Amino acid sequence: MPSTHSPGAQPAVEATDLRKRYGDELALDGVSLSLPSGTVYGFLGPNGAGKTTTMRLLTGLTKPTDGEARVCGTPVADRRELVSQVGYLPETPPLYEEFSAREQLDYVADLRDIPPETADERIDAYLDRFELREDAAKRIGSYSKGMKRKTAFVQSVLHDPDVLFLDEPTSGLDPRAARRIRESITDFADDGTTVFLSTHILPVVEAVADTVGVLFEGRLVAEGPPADLTDRAAAGAESETLEDAFLAVTGGDDPVEGGE
Amino acid sequence: MSHRRDLRHGCRIGRAEFVRSVRGYTRDARRLLGLAVAVLFFGGQLVVTLPAAYAAGQSVRTATAVPYLDPVAVTLPVGLLALATLRTMERLGGVDAEELLLTTVHPRAVVIGLVLAELGRLALWFGLPIAALVVAFAAGLGAPTLPLTAGVLVLPLLACTAVCGYALGITGLCVLRRLPTLRRLLKGGAVVGFLGLFVLSQVAAHAFVERDVSVAGLLEVVSVPALTDYLSLAFVGTPLYGGVSPAAVAVLAGLLAVTPIGLAAAERSADALWFGDDGRSQPSGSTTAAGSGAGFAPPRPFAWRQSGRIAWGHLLRAIRHPQELSHLLMLVFLAGPVLGSLASGNDGGALASILAGTGTAVGVYLAGATFGLNPLGDDRPHLPLLLLVETPTRTLLRGRVAAGLALGLPVAVLVPVATVAAGTPLPVALGYAALGLGLAPAAAGLALGLGCAYPIYEPRELWGAETVAPSTLVLLGYSFVVLGGMSIWLVLVLVGLEGSLSPLLLAGAGTFALLTALPSAILYRYALNRYRGYTR
Known part of the structure; x- marks a missing residue:
């Protein structure tokens, strides 16, 4: 299965003092992370907080202005090694509208050097699981937003990556498909894959995340298990949900205890 | 390996x-x-x-x-x-x-x-x-x-x-x-x-x-x-x-x-x-709209009417993304060789008159071609907004016409007038300018109808900007009609100014005027109906 190294031997994702500057604008200000293998990390933050920038840095798609990051011990700048270890589902599904879902997945499997028999088995299984089998021969251009999202999710996990970066994976999905994705996330984590999950849908994070990090104005202002964050938020309020915790740490108040 | x-x-x-x-x-x-x-x-x-x-x-x-x-x-x-x-x-x-x-x-x-x-x-x-x-x-x-x-x-x-x-x-x-x-x-x-x-x-x-x-x-x-x-x-x-x-x-x-x-x-x-x-990573100035602190503030005379403000919006977009007007280069290919041939066989005075007529023709062409040849495709991302606001559809289209006229009319009028200094007889210059004033709105109406008949919705990236270019068929059809019609009108004005208009020629000019105005009005109406069709 995914992890090619023993869990606990080294962090699946490790970032040290990551900074990213766009011109005069500081998008990311000294973010440090250390995620063990097989965990689900819920990455929260308001719009423009720097979540996508962080994911692009950790997948090697953007170079940091300062600091360094490793995925399973591989520096993110080493793309030849990195590509086999990460799967990335960006917010806009990177699909080719001229292809059918089957063609798209075959293509990605080929580029991932997955042997044809294995690729066929996996693709068939995923198409069934996400109820795409009947439409697999249709061009992606004719798909609904949810079908595109499901196809893009499948292509990001086809090679059983060690670390899976998901940017709003359940956005635009119907409840059944969203539940499938949630179940898949926990299944992957159980099998040793580390899932880095960025979303605004807080119930999803509450349901699947082992650890939550909250990014605000480019800084990681809170981090810990969801229950801890909600407990801290509840200390000074009547309710105790992750939403309250999120609003507390991103509303300009003092960072929640334990946050950075 | x-x-x-x-x-x-x-x-x-x-x-x-x-x-x-x-x-x-x-x-x-x-x-x-x-x-x-x-x-x-x-x-x-x-x-x-x-x-x-x-x-x-x-x-x-x-x-x-x-x-x-x-x-x-x-x-x-x-x-x-x-x-x-x-x-x-x-x-x-x-x-x-x-x-x-x-x-x-x-x-x-x-x-x-x-x-x-x-x-x-x-x-x-x-x-x-x-x-x-x-x-x-x-x-x-x-x-x-x-x-x-x-x-x-x-x-x-x-x-x-x-x-x-x-x-x-x-x-x-x-x-x-x-x-x-x-x-x-x-x-x-x-x-x-x-x-x-x-x-x-x-x-x-x-x-x-x-x-x-x-x-x-x-x-x-x-x-x-x-x-x-x-x-x-x-x-x-x-x-x-x-x-x-x-x-x-x-x-x-x-x-x-x-x-x-x-x-x-x-x-x-x-x-x-x-x-x-x-x-x-660009300096913030390059992506910040000039005067953005004041919001959307069209200058006069655009600010006077709602269609003017809409026109200003089209012009502003064109200034910030000039690639959206790449289809206008077709004019160079179509008119260039003809003008080159005309220019090579004439002396200074005649050249000035040719330049005057060219200015009028280009101005009239631009009045329709700049913003009118693919209105539905151009507006597609904003259609849900445009068609649900209280602004009447005709105002939206008039805004598009006004934007084209704002660009085309100065060329159609000022170029012939300016060529007086180079030797164009004043009556000819004024006649051409008047012709431009009359024909530019007709070209704008014609373009809107043709553009709505054959809209192109697929955007493509050109020089770093997404643009929805009009159909080549529409572009060629419009160019043929407008440039062909302009050639006839320019000759008619010249003949008229020389005082050699016979009753037969006058009747012909009248018929041609009808043939110019009527299709334009019909096509403008058609464009209006196409837009309204989305809200019925």
């Missing part, structure tokens, strides 16, 4: 990108029709050129006697290099589904894939007719191996120019990213530069004709014997074969040596472009 894997991945990406292109060409009936017209047009040329190539093959006895071998040996690599560079800067600098490919394979594989796909497209569009010509020539020569040897020789040339052109193009994009001021200057300057080049080409063409300059003689000057020797290697095994020269071998060795160097350079530049900072 990694090189072989990159090459395999690159071939797979190239195949996929090529298939996507072919599916894009044949996506719907409209594109198929366009393809059929193109094949018929260019295929028709082959009816003449193939027998000529066959006859040339029969008549030549030495390689040096092969028609145009010297100039082809020079222009082929230079042309391919320029084409690859420009194509890269225009469209191939980025890759679709970038996040997928760059987190799946090494960037080198992506570069190889994009270059291979481009070679495939090149072969599809130009390779087939050129291959047909070579086969016809070989048949005439009685040398069946010639197409094969020519293909083998062209392959290294193609690979080298494609890779080096890609490297140059993508390096150019990197430079433009680092120098945003230069990029902004180029955005505006590209059109002016293109117009300048076109004018120069017209001047040069007339000089050739008038001074009896031999094109062949000029091409002789730029011939490079080593390149000719290299191409002559294609004649191995034919009666034209004259042996292998050291220069030809050196060219082949050079091509083979430069290709991997070009690939390495392309990979390096692509790495910098794809993994470097995107547009957000």
Whole structure:
């Protein structure tokens, strides 16, 4: 299965003092992370907080202005090694509208050097699981937003990556498909894959995340298990949900205890 | 090992990108029709050129006697290099589904894939007719191996120019990213530069004709014997074969040596472009709207009416993304040669009058063509907003008309008036200006109707901006009607000002006025109904 190294031997994702500057604008200000293998990390933050920038840095798609990051011990700048270890589902599904879902997945499997028999088995299984089998021969251009999202999710996990970066994976999905994705996330984590999950849908994070990090104005202002964050938020309020915790740490108040 | 894997991945990406292109060409009936017209047009040329190539093959006895071998040996690599560079800067600098490919394979594989796909497209569009010509020539020569040897020789040339052109193009994009001021200057300057080049080409063409300059003689000057020797290697095994020269071998060795160097350079530049900072790295001034602190504040007279404010919105968008007006370059191609011919045969006074008439015609053309030829496609992203606001549809369309008039009317009126200083008689200048005033709104109405009859919705990236260009069919139809009609109107005004209007001519002018106004009004009404059709 995914992890090619023993869990606990080294962090699946490790970032040290990551900074990213766009011109005069500081998008990311000294973010440090250390995620063990097989965990689900819920990455929260308001719009423009720097979540996508962080994911692009950790997948090697953007170079940091300062600091360094490793995925399973591989520096993110080493793309030849990195590509086999990460799967990335960006917010806009990177699909080719001229292809059918089957063609798209075959293509990605080929580029991932997955042997044809294995690729066929996996693709068939995923198409069934996400109820795409009947439409697999249709061009992606004719798909609904949810079908595109499901196809893009499948292509990001086809090679059983060690670390899976998901940017709003359940956005635009119907409840059944969203539940499938949630179940898949926990299944992957159980099998040793580390899932880095960025979303605004807080119930999803509450349901699947082992650890939550909250990014605000480019800084990681809170981090810990969801229950801890909600407990801290509840200390000074009547309710105790992750939403309250999120609003507390991103509303300009003092960072929640334990946050950075 | 990694090189072989990159090459395999690159071939797979190239195949996929090529298939996507072919599916894009044949996506719907409209594109198929366009393809059929193109094949018929260019295929028709082959009816003449193939027998000529066959006859040339029969008549030549030495390689040096092969028609145009010297100039082809020079222009082929230079042309391919320029084409690859420009194509890269225009469209191939980025890759679709970038996040997928760059987190799946090494960037080198992506570069190889994009270059291979481009070679495939090149072969599809130009390779087939050129291959047909070579086969016809070989048949005439009685040398069946010639197409094969020519293909083998062209392959290294193609690979080298494609890779080096890609490297140059993508390096150019990197430079433009680092120098945003230069990029902004180029955005505006590209059109002016293109117009300048076109004018120069017209001047040069007339000089050739008038001074009896031999094109062949000029091409002789730029011939490079080593390149000719290299191409002559294609004649191995034919009666034209004259042996292998050291220069030809050196060219082949050079091509083979430069290709991997070009690939390495392309990979390096692509790495910098794809993994470097995107547009957000620009200084904030370049992405901040001037005066944005004051909000949307159209100047007078646009501020007076709602349609004026809408017009100002269209103008503002055009100023910030001039690429959206790239379809206007069609005017240069259509009117340039005619004007060049007219200008070459007339003296100063007549030239000024021609310039006056040209100004009126261009102004009238711009009044419709600038914002009217694809209104539905242009508005598509905003249609849910536009059609749900309380602003009447006619106001929206009037805004579009007003934007076109704001651009076209000053040209149509001021250019003829300004040419008075150069010798245009004042009555003629004023007559043309009045004509522009009358015909510009008609052109705007005509354009809206034509554009709504055949909207294009698919955006495409051009010089870094997404644009929804009008259909070529609509563009040609509009150009033909407006420029043809303008020619007749300009002549009528001239004849009228000379006082030689007979009752018959007056009746003809009246009928023509009706023929100008009525279709325009009907088509404007049609556009209105098309817009309203979305809310019924």
